[in-house]
Amino acid sequence: MQVFKYVIKRLLMMVPVVLGTILILYLMMMAVAGDPAELILGENASQEQYDELREDLGLNDPILVRYGKYVWDIVSKGDFGNSWYTSKPVAEGILERFPTTAGLASCGIFIMIVIGIPIGVISAIKQYTWVDNLAVSLGMVGVSMPNFWLGLELIIIFALKLGWLPASGFYGPAYWILPGITVGINSAATVMRTTRSSVLECVRQDYVRTARAKGQSEQKVVVHHVLRNALIPILTVIGMQFGIALGGAVVVETIFSIPGLGKYIVDAIGKRDFPIVLGGVVLLAICFSVVNLVVDLLYAIVDPRMRTQFQGGKKKKKEAKAA
Amino acid sequence: MKKQTESKAAAGAPRKRRSQVAEIWKRMKRNRMAMIGLAIISFLILASLFAGVLAPYGYDIQNFKERFQSPSASHWFGTDNYGRDILSRILYGGRISLKIGLVSTAISGCTGIILGSIAGFYGGRVDNIIMRILDVFMALPSMLTAIVIAAALGPGVGNCMLALGIATAPRFARVVRGPVLQLKNQEYIEAARAIDLNFFQIIFSHVLPNVLAPIIVQATLYVAGGITAAAGLSFVGLGAQPPSPEWGAMLSAGRAYIVDSWWIVTFPGIAILLTVFSLNVLGDGLRDALDPKLKN
Numbered sequence: 001m002q003v004f005k006y007v008i009k010r011l012l013m014m015v016p017v018v019l020g021t022i023l024i025l026y027l028m029m030m031a032v033a034g035d036p037a038e039l040i041l042g043e044n045a046s047q048e049q050y051d052e053l054r055e056d057l058g059l060n061d062p063i064l065v066r067y068g069k070y071v072w073d074i075v076s077k078g079d080f081g082n083s084w085y086t087s088k089p090v091a092e093g094i095l096e097r098f099p100t101t102a103g104l105a106s107c108g109i110f111i112m113i114v115i116g117i118p119i120g121v122i123s124a125i126k127q128y129t130w131v132d133n134l135a136v137s138l139g140m141v142g143v144s145m146p147n148f149w150l151g152l153e154l155i156i157i158f159a160l161k162l163g164w165l166p167a168s169g170f171y172g173p174a175y176w177i178l179p180g181i182t183v184g185i186n187s188a189a190t191v192m193r194t195t196r197s198s199v200l201e202c203v204r205q206d207y208v209r210t211a212r213a214k215g216q217s218e219q220k221v222v223v224h225h226v227l228r229n230a231l232i233p234i235l236t237v238i239g240m241q242f243g244i245a246l247g248g249a250v251v252v253e254t255i256f257s258i259p260g261l262g263k264y265i266v267d268a269i270g271k272r273d274f275p276i277v278l279g280g281v282v283l284l285a286i287c288f289s290v291v292n293l294v295v296d297l298l299y300a301i302v303d304p305r306m307r308t309q310f311q312g313g314k315k316k317k318k319e320a321k322a323a
Numbered sequence: 324m325k326k327q328t329e330s331k332a333a334a335g336a337p338r339k340r341r342s343q344v345a346e347i348w349k350r351m352k353r354n355r356m357a358m359i360g361l362a363i364i365s366f367l368i369l370a371s372l373f374a375g376v377l378a379p380y381g382y383d384i385q386n387f388k389e390r391f392q393s394p395s396a397s398h399w400f401g402t403d404n405y406g407r408d409i410l411s412r413i414l415y416g417g418r419i420s421l422k423i424g425l426v427s428t429a430i431s432g433c434t435g436i437i438l439g440s441i442a443g444f445y446g447g448r449v450d451n452i453i454m455r456i457l458d459v460f461m462a463l464p465s466m467l468t469a470i471v472i473a474a475a476l477g478p479g480v481g482n483c484m485l486a487l488g489i490a491t492a493p494r495f496a497r498v499v500r501g502p503v504l505q506l507k508n509q510e511y512i513e514a515a516r517a518i519d520l521n522f523f524q525i526i527f528s529h530v531l532p533n534v535l536a537p538i539i540v541q542a543t544l545y546v547a548g549g550i551t552a553a554a555g556l557s558f559v560g561l562g563a564q565p566p567s568p569e570w571g572a573m574l575s576a577g578r579a580y581i582v583d584s585w586w587i588v589t590f591p592g593i594a595i596l597l598t599v600f601s602l603n604v605l606g607d608g609l610r611d612a613l614d615p616k617l618k619n
Binding site for chain 2: 016017145254
């Protein structure tokens with residue numbers, strides 16, 4: 001019940017943030033967009049056509065009214081407006097492409113967890129050995145690598161020289177591998193570094209010594225006692241990296257010519273088709289906020305101590321007084 | 324009376340500061356990775372400053388007879404589709420990339436420090452308002468914020484720096500706000516208030532010196548992040564425009580030729596990687612040296 005209340009509370013708190021994000025994006029886009037009616041009609045249109053279109057688009061209203069209408073259309077009808085160039089609904093375009101981008105980001109997350117956590121744990125357990133040194137150095141290189149450059153190098157090596165994997169497009173599982181690695185590698189390195197330092201903090205705790213003293217196998221000690229307790233900072237970082245993966249996907253999709261939301265946005269930027277840019281970014285912002293919420297909820301599953309955050313402020317104060 | 328304390332403070336401050344810097348430097352020197360980072364970044368900065376002397380060719384000298392040359396003795400890093408020497412372009416491009424990193428961090432740092440210290444120092448409603456507004460900016464990953472702002476401002480190096488600065492300022496503000504919030508209840512701040520110092524005097528001479536460590540570390544890492552992000556922006560066509568030898572723009576322009584000429588994109592990428600790597604290890608080393616408690 002408390003969890004439910006907490007989720008509702010957090011969802012409600014998300015509303016002003018998302019509305020604010022849309023407001024800033026909307027003002028920014030509209031301030032620079034110039035006159036969309038002129039953009040759409042070109043130079044040869046008559047004054048009448050022009051006036052009619054301005055009326056249709058609601059361009060004669062003050063900007064805040066237009067913002068209000070924009071938000072209301074999203075909330076009531078899921079309508080993100082129409083593209084200025086093709087006049088197709090933006091909602092269709094972004095929803096069609098969103099699964100691809102989400103899939104790509106998930107691929108990245110998968111790579112980041114599968115590579116980052118195990119190497120981080122091993123590196124921490126074998127601190128100051130050559131394994132640790134190698135992992136730390138590689139981690140630093142991984143964090144510093146621009147992912148779009150890595151993508152190009154992966155294409156050169158695995159697609160063009162070795163011919164093992166396809167270079168671009170998005171048709172089957174083989175097409176996911178290189179983009180997935182490209183999106184995930186920076187994050188994998190970040191997760192590895194966080195895992196290492198978090199595990200290092202935990203291995204010296206008394207309860208770990210106790211577990212060892214009980215004669216538990218090393219594997220059990222690491223997985224059940226160390227990793228479980230080290231997981232909170234790791235989770236935080238993974239949540240943050242999901243956002244970065246979404247942002248990174250925008251660039252990575254351009255490299256691999258993947259027809260996802262990111263490429264849609266970048267192409268629209270090139271054409272100054274702002275309804276698409278706005279719609280796409282708003283969707284990503286909502287997505288990012290939801291992921292942050294999910295990460296906060298996961299804390300409670302991993303660490304019972306964190307469940308106190310589900311209690312309201314009043315109850316906490318009461319308990320503190322009672323204590 | 325006031326004069327006396329001032330002169331005392333003036334006499335005391337430099338001595339103390341010098342010893343602290345020496346202490347930090349001593350700790351830094353023990354960190355091999357950080358020293359490697361410092362060496363690499365110094366080398367890169369010098370190399371790009373003296374590009375005019377070091378570069379074997381001009382960055383925009385085209386030579387159609389020598390297009391798509393693979394790396395050789397006369398062109399160490401090969402040539403591009405206009406026959407321009409890639410090594411020379413990388414050396415000159417370093418100026419742009421490093422400038423973007425530094426200026427965007429300066430924008431983000433100044434904005435972040437001001438907002439963060441106001442929020443932390445005044446607390447309460449002011450804090451709430453500032454932080455909620457910053458939350459709005461942080462509702463997007465910073466790369467995406469930068470892309471959107473750059474898209475609105477239009478392409479170009481100046482706009483790119485501004486976009487990156489605005490996109491990362493909220494995160495900088497958070498880093499500053501935390502320590503300021505903790506510090507403001509210290510007795511010496513209370514004392515500073517008691518002698519009627521104004522907000523700026525308190526912030527600049529009493530609060531900020533004490534939160535300098537996280538600011539310096541953060542700034543180093545942001546320069547690194549700024550260089551990567553700027554390259555990313557150029558790559559999607561929003562940063563430096565061709566024929567600028569900015570590293571990201573070189574990558575973007577070389578993309579079309581990767582089938583036959585791998586060197587056109589490989590070497591600028593390595594330059595970015597080296598710069599960012601050195602700044603990252605330097606930042607880590609600084610953090611350990613400035614705050615030994617954090618080290619594990």
